[in-house]
Amino acid sequence: MHFLCQNCNEAKATVHITDTYPEKRSRHLCEECAAKEGVIFKQSHETTQEILQQFIKHKIAQRPESDEPCPQCGMTVRDFQAKGLVGCPDCYTVFGEFLAPLIERAHEGANRHVGKVPVTADRTIRKQTGLLRLKRELKDAIEKENYEEAARVRDQIKALETA
Amino acid sequence: MTIDDLTHNIGEWLRGVGPMCDVVISSRVRLARNLVGQPFLSSASASEKTEIYRHLTHEISSNELSQHGFLVDLEDTDEIDRQFLVERHLISRQQAAEEGSRGVSIWPDETTAIMINEEDHLRVQALRSGLQLETLWQEVNKLDDSLSQQLEFAFDRQLGYLTACPTNIGTGIRVSVMLHLPGLKLSREIEKVSRATRDMNLAVRGLYGEGTEAVGDLYQVSNQTTLGKSEEQILEEFGGKVIPKVVEYERSARETLAGKHPHQLDDHIWRAYGLLCHARCLSTAEALSLLSHLRMGIQMGRFDKVDIKTLNEVFLLIQPAHLQKVAGRSLNGVARSIARASCLRDRLTA
């Protein structure tokens, strides 16, 4: 059964509330009327989640040209569209161009961090980019069936991961 | 310490003290962090998740600041206990619902919790009553520094701390406060909150997060932008500007109501008390909305049958998982309404 909003009698009632004052009664309101009364809170500006969802939908309509996975974690643009989450720290490098407009919109136009920097930042960044480079090399070596090279790169990856 | 030990207390965040506590129930600061060289949980396999979980719990329990926390392995925790932790704001609803290796380290006074394997590898949060953002930031910042001695967090010069969702990168900070706004609600001026929060791009939600109704006149305000502003800047805009403005709106709405309609206002408060003391079945939403009126009455000095401490205790005790923990078994909706009404009669008429 569909109720019409008891306030405006126009829109479908989707918010059902029980008042206790001045008397106990149930009321059925549309979203807009409920927001006007403060029963539900409707934000006047876009939430970041809405921005993310719009970005995903819009990008799906466009279809990404390439669906190359991230060499580090295997995530593809398609995976990102399904979950709204990236797969690893390196996805931000691999899919940098793709993500840039989303990041700017979600952060009010900002594209640069100005906050806290961890004491290990330089080492961390070397490790991150080093791992990404090595994983690419590993993939290449395997594709070229150069197993000796692959084994060497694998050892380097292990050494860097445990450093 | 175990989850059961928490049942006998209320967390610091519900003590009803601290700056602006007539309107600001509690504040929270949370940092999102991920390990370098590891996949985010979004693409980690079950065994990778377990490996990350083991590594993190080991480091957390040997860290000088976090070793006092007690660890709850959520994979081994039943649904009522998980819901219980959500009601106490110690884990997120998402983490309660998720599957696989995950957990939380909780400080015995419930001021700090470290969620492990939520959306990010770590979510470090501090929580206190009233508006205390500075203190909270100092606490989480210190803990983050200390954990960074043992754990290496994913970081990029341009994008800052890297998180599973691009909307959290940069500082990875989420600042939020829970506001009690019965005055603005009664005078139908809640839109003022929307206007006050728009410029700083803040999000406003109901008590239980995204898309929920503002049950009990409780609203959660949090920052959405995490990149391009420093932590201090975010805290200052939030706690120094926007929140005090909303608190002013609420206080003046309450004053206007008291000046123009004192009898209706008192009737409102006392009727709520009457229902709470005599009803035999109460839903969570109805109970919270009645308790909201009592809280307003106490804060305005118009009602003294119940003190704020009792009110804050029942606020937690009437929530579904708390009722079931006290009962020692799972209760269906009807049984919960009955137990809730009975709990309120006991506590409020004593």
Ligand SMILES: [Zn+2]
């Ligand atoms: Zn309507």
Ligand SMILES: [Zn+2]
């Ligand atoms: Zn990746």
